[in-house]
Amino acid sequence: MSGVIAKPIARPVTPLGILTKKLEAAVKEINQRPDLPAELVNNINQAWCLAAGLDPYLEECTTQESAALAALAQKTATEAWGEHFTEGTTVRPLEQEMLSGHIEGQILKMFVRMTKAKKVLEIGMFTGYSALAMAEALPADGLLVACEVDPYAAEVAQAAFERSPDGAKIRVELGSALETLHKLAESGESFDLVFIDADKREYTAYFYILLNTNLLAPDGFICVDNTLLQGEVYLPAQERTVNGEAIAQFNRTVALDPRVEQVLLPLRDGLTIIRRVHP
Numbered sequence: 617m618s619g620v621i622a623k624p625i626a627r628p629v630t631p632l633g634i635l636t637k638k639l640e641a642a643v644k645e646i647n648q649r650p651d652l653p654a655e656l657v658n659n660i661n662q663a664w665c666l667a668a669g670l671d672p673y674l675e676e677c678t679t680q681e682s683a684a685l686a687a688l689a690q691k692t693a694t695e696a697w698g699e700h701f702t703e704g705t706t707v708r709p710l711e712q713e714m715l716s717g718h719i720e721g722q723i724l725k726m727f728v729r730m731t732k733a734k735k736v737l738e739i740g741m742f743t744g745y746s747a748l749a750m751a752e753a754l755p756a757d758g759l760l761v762a763c764e765v766d767p768y769a770a771e772v773a774q775a776a777f778e779r780s781p782d783g784a785k786i787r788v789e790l791g792s793a794l795e796t797l798h799k800l801a802e803s804g805e806s807f808d809l810v811f812i813d814a815d816k817r818e819y820t821a822y823f824y825i826l827l828n829t830n831l832l833a834p835d836g837f838i839c840v841d842n843t844l845l846q847g848e849v850y851l852p853a854q855e856r857t858v859n860g861e862a863i864a865q866f867n868r869t870v871a872l873d874p875r876v877e878q879v880l881l882p883l884r885d886g887l888t889i890i891r892r893v894h895p
């Protein structure tokens with residue numbers, strides 16, 4: 617026995633991951649077909665190499681995550697999330713694929729540094745990977761408020777925060793994100809950077825609360841995860857899931873709102889960056 621805990625393989629949850637898996641299946645198939653034209657076989661093999669090589673190359677060229685983040689990613693990957701839900705340990709069906717991870721964590725961390733944010737709001741914390749990544753870039757007197765509805769996920773996150781020198785900058789708000797946002801707005805809180813990553817069907821409601829109150833600081837930025845929703849937003853509308861339709865509507869809402877400017881980055885499952893426009 618090696619003593620190493622096996623890490624379950626994560627299923628692909630990004631357009632690139634799904635594309636790579638489909639190309640891999642096509643490559644297996646065509647390589648057993650000597651009758652196919654060599655150019656077709658070559659093109660499909662090259663397409664697979666292009667797709668499969670991108671994420672590992674991004675990993676290779678991006679600053680390594682801290683030991684605390686690596687340990688948290690490992691802990692999240694080895695939790696029995698399916699059993700936790702059926703046994704009632706979690707109140708929501710959670711899965712390891714929800715964790716943003718190394719590249720997105722480093723991007724969010726970079727945004728905190730670039731914007732010189734001192735107060736960050738995260739809507740949807742899960743086990744705390746993105747919260748801790750952003751907290752690592754905050755100044756010593758910075759604050760990150762993280763909203764999470766699941767007590768077990770919050771417990772895993774809190775344990776990781778206590779093991780990190782940057783964990784003390786994080787305040788967890790347990791409960792429904794919408795209720796927490798109203799409470800924060802009523803108490804006059806304001807944030808330089810907001811990361812939206814909770815219930816996809818509530819994204820538009822989060823967006824409106826942030827813009828209609830002072831929760832988003834006048835020069836603040838909003839980062840929104842999963843705005844490509846595994847490609848569903850640009851694939852035929854009749855094949856969309858409920859979440860896919862919710863994100864497609866959210867993207868339209870943002871695009872039509874004259875109070876903001878935005879860009880959708882094709883990073884992982886899509887990351888939209890939004891800024892309030894000053895007339």
Ligand SMILES: C[S@@+](CC[C@H](N)C(=O)[O-])C[C@H]1O[C@@H](n2cnc3c(N)ncnc32)[C@H](O)[C@@H]1O
Pocket residue numbers: 708710714715716717739740741742743744745746747763764765766769791792793794813814815818
């Ligand atoms: C995709 S995960 C967040 C991943 C995390 N940001 C990260 O990068 O590791 C979404 C989280 O939002 C939480 N969530 C979903 N709906 C929520 C709600 N209405 N209020 C608060 N949290 C919610 C889920 O329990 C889950 O932990």
